[in-house]
Amino acid sequence: MSLSLQMLGTGNAFAKNYFNNNGLLLADDYTLLIDCGITAPLAMHTIGKSFRDVNATLITHIHADHVGGLEELALTLKHVYGKTMRLHLPETLVEPLWNNTLKGGLYQKDAVASLTDIFEVKPMKPGITYKLAPSLTLEIIHTPHIPGKDSYSLLINNEIFYSADMTFQPDLLIRLVREHGIRMILHDCQLGGSGVVHTTLEELMSLPEDVRRIIKLMHYSDEQPQFVGLTGEMEFIDQHVIYKL
Numbered sequence: 537m538s539l540s541l542q543m544l545g546t547g548n549a550f551a552k553n554y555f556n557n558n559g560l561l562l563a564d565d566y567t568l569l570i571d572c573g574i575t576a577p578l579a580m581h582t583i584g585k586s587f588r589d590v591n592a593t594l595i596t597h598i599h600a601d602h603v604g605g606l607e608e609l610a611l612t613l614k615h616v617y618g619k620t621m622r623l624h625l626p627e628t629l630v631e632p633l634w635n636n637t638l639k640g641g642l643y644q645k646d647a648v649a650s651l652t653d654i655f656e657v658k659p660m661k662p663g664i665t666y667k668l669a670p671s672l673t674l675e676i677i678h679t680p681h682i683p684g685k686d687s688y689s690l691l692i693n694n695e696i697f698y699s700a701d702m703t704f705q706p707d708l709l710i711r712l713v714r715e716h717g718i719r720m721i722l723h724d725c726q727l728g729g730s731g732v733v734h735t736t737l738e739e740l741m742s743l744p745e746d747v748r749r750i751i752k753l754m755h756y757s758d759e760q761p762q763f764v765g766l767t768g769e770m771e772f773i774d775q776h777v778i779y780k781l
C-alpha cells in the first residue's frame with residue numbers, strides 16, 4: 537500500500553508566492569483532491585495534471601481558498617470531458633455550498649438546479665469512517681474556525697490528522713497522538729499575530745515535544761522563508777513536492 541501527498545499549494549488565503557492550501561492525496565492508483573480553491577485549476581496545470589486525473593474531491597469548509605475552483609472544475613469536466621466529479625463533503629455544507637457559493641455560476645434552467653445536478657455528491661457525517669478506496673479511509677472531525685462557519689479536519693486511514701483551517705486545539709492534538717496513536721499531523725500555521733481564526737506557530741511551539749515531533753506545517757503566508765529554521769521539530773511542507781506519508 538502506498539500513500540503520498542502532493543500539495544497543489546501551501547499558502548494561506550492571501551499568499552501570492554504560494555497557491556491555495558489544497559492537496560492531492562495519492563492512495564495507490566486513487567487520487568483525492570482535498571479542497572479546490574481559486575488557484576487549484578492553475579496549480580493543477582502547473583504540475584501537469586488535469587482534474588480528469590482526480591477520482592474524487594473533498595471539501596473541508598466554504599472559503600474561497602478551499603472551494604473557489606469548484607466552478608471551473610465542474611464546468612471543465614462537464615463541457616470538455618463529459619464527466620462528473622465525485623464530491624465528498626460534510627452534510628452540513630451541501631446546502632450552503634450550493635446556495636451561497638456555486639449557484640451563481642453553475643445554475644442552468646431545467647438542467648442544473650442543485651449540487652447533485654453537477655456533482656456526484658457523497659455527504660459525510662463526523663464520527664463515521666468512510667472507505668473511499670481500497671487503501672484509503674477518511675473520517676471528518678468538526679474543528680473550530682470561524683463562528684457560524686462549519687469546518688472539518690480529516691483523519692486519514694485512522695493514523696494521519698490533516699487540519700482544516702482551525703483555531704488551536706491542544707487537547708485534541710494531544711489526545712490524537714497519545715490515545716489514538718496518530719503518527720503524523722499536517723497543520724495550518726499562521727506565522728505571526730494572534731490566532732483568531734487559525735492556529736499560530738507560537739501556539740504549535742507550545743505543544744509537548746512528542747506532539748511537535750510529528751507536525752508538518754502548511755497554509756502559511758508569503759513570509760514563510762523568514763521562518764525556516766525557527767519552527768523547532770516541526771517542518772514546513774513545500775507545495776508540489778510528493779511526500780510519502
Ligand SMILES: O=c1ccn([C@@H]2O[C@@H]3COP(=O)(O)O[C@H]3[C@H]2O)c(=O)[nH]1
Nearest residue numbers: 548549550599600601682701732733
Ligand atoms: O475573522 C476573520 C475572518 C477571516 N479572516 C481572514 O480571511 C481568510 C479567509 O480564508 P482563511 O480561512 O484561509 O483565512 C482567513 C483569514 O486570513 C480573518 O483574518 N479573520
Ligand SMILES: [Zn+2]
Nearest residue numbers: 549599601701
Ligand atoms: Zn484557508
Ligand SMILES: [Zn+2]
Nearest residue numbers: 597599681701
Ligand atoms: Zn478558512
